Amino acid sequence: MASAPASSAARADHQGIPNGAALAAVLAAGVGSFAMGLFVVLNEAGLFAAPALYAPAGGLSGRAILACVTWLIAWAILHARWKSRQVESRAVLLATLVLTGLGLLGTFPPLWELF
Amino acid sequence: MLFTDRSIWTMVHGIALSGAALMALSAALFALRTMGTVGGAPFATAAQSRALAGLTVFIAVTLWLSVVVGTFVIFPLYRATPPAGATELAAYPRALLLRDPQTAWLHAFAMEIKEHVPWITAMLATAAAFVGVRYRSQLLTDASLRRLTTTLLAICFVLASVVGVLGILVNKVAPLQ
Numbered sequence: 159m160a161s162a163p164a165s166s167a168a169r170a171d172h173q174g175i176p177n178g179a180a181l182a183a184v185l186a187a188g189v190g191s192f193a194m195g196l197f198v199v200l201n202e203a204g205l206f207a208a209p210a211l212y213a214p215a216g217g218l219s220g221r222a223i224l225a226c227v228t229w230l231i232a233w234a235i236l237h238a239r240w241k242s243r244q245v246e247s248r249a250v251l252l253a254t255l256v257l258t259g260l261g262l263l264g265t266f267p268p269l270w271e272l273f
Numbered sequence: 274m275l276f277t278d279r280s281i282w283t284m285v286h287g288i289a290l291s292g293a294a295l296m297a298l299s300a301a302l303f304a305l306r307t308m309g310t311v312g313g314a315p316f317a318t319a320a321q322s323r324a325l326a327g328l329t330v331f332i333a334v335t336l337w338l339s340v341v342v343g344t345f346v347i348f349p350l351y352r353a354t355p356p357a358g359a360t361e362l363a364a365y366p367r368a369l370l371l372r373d374p375q376t377a378w379l380h381a382f383a384m385e386i387k388e389h390v391p392w393i394t395a396m397l398a399t400a401a402a403f404v405g406v407r408y409r410s411q412l413l414t415d416a417s418l419r420r421l422t423t424t425l426l427a428i429c430f431v432l433a434s435v436v437g438v439l440g441i442l443v444n445k446v447a448p449l450q
Contacts, residue, residue: 177415181421187397187400214345215352226396229396255424258397266386
C-alpha cells in the first residue's frame with residue numbers, strides 16, 4: 159500500500175495540496191482500528207495479553223495504548239512516504255474500510271465465543 | 274448531595290463530551306453535504322471552510338476526551354471488585370450486572386463493545402480532523418476529499434451513536450452512584 163501509484167486521473171483532478179497526507183492519515187486510522195481488534199482477539203484467544211499499563215483499568219489500558227502506538231507509527235511511516243504525492247484515493251479508502259471493519263469485528267463479543 | 278462525584282463523571286463522559294461530539298458530527302455531516310460546490314463553482318466561503326475545519330477538530334477532541342475519561346476514570350469505578358461476601362452491589366456496577374443472568378449481557382456484550390469501539394472512533398475522527406485542517410481550502414471543493422471525510426465522519430457518527438445507546442442501557446440498570 160505504501161507504494162500506491164499516483165494515477166494520471168488523480169493527477170489531472172489534483173489542483174491543490176497533494177492528497178497523500180490525507181490518505182496516509184486515513185489509512186493509518188484503519189491500521190489502528192485493525193490493531194485494536196487484533197489485540198482484543200489475541201487477548202480473548204489467550205495468545206497475547208497486553209499488560210495493564212494503568213492497573214485500575216486492567217488490560218484495556220494496555221490494549222488501547224498499544225493500538226494507539228501502532229496507529230501513530232503507521233501514520234508517521236505513511237505520512238513520510240505519501241505527503242508529497244497524489245495517491246489513488248478509492249483503493250486507500252477501500253483498504254481503510256476493510257481494516258476498520260475487521261477491527262470492529264475483532265471487538266464484537268460474539269466472535270470471541272469461537273475461541 | 275444531589276449528584277455524587279461518580280455520577281458527575283458519568284455525565285461529563287456521556288452527556289457533555291459524547292453528546293457534544295454527536296451534535297458536532299451531525300453539523301459537520303450536514304455541512305459537508307450542503308456546502309460543497311454548486312455547478313462546479315465553489316459555494317462555501319473561506320470563513321465557512323475554516324469553521325468546518327474547526328468543527329472536525331472539535332469532534333476529535335471531544336471524542337478523545339470522552340474515551341480517556343471513560344477508560345481511565347469511569348471504567349475503573351465500573352469494574353471495581355466488591356469485598357468478599359458483599360450483598361449490596363449498587364456501588365459495583367459490573368458485579369451488579371453479572372449477578373443477574375438477565376442483565377449479564379449488558380457487561381458481556383454492551384460494556385465489552387463500549388471498552389474498545391470508542392478508541393476506533395477517536396482514531397477515525399482524528400484522521401477526519403487532520404484532513405479538515407490540512408486541506409481546509411480544498412475540503413469543500415474537492416469531491417474526493419469531501420467523500421473521504423464524509424465517510425469517516427459518518428462511520429464515527431454510527432459508532433458513537435451505537436456506543437452511546439449501549440452506555441445508556443448500562444447506566445440505566447447499573448448506574449455509577
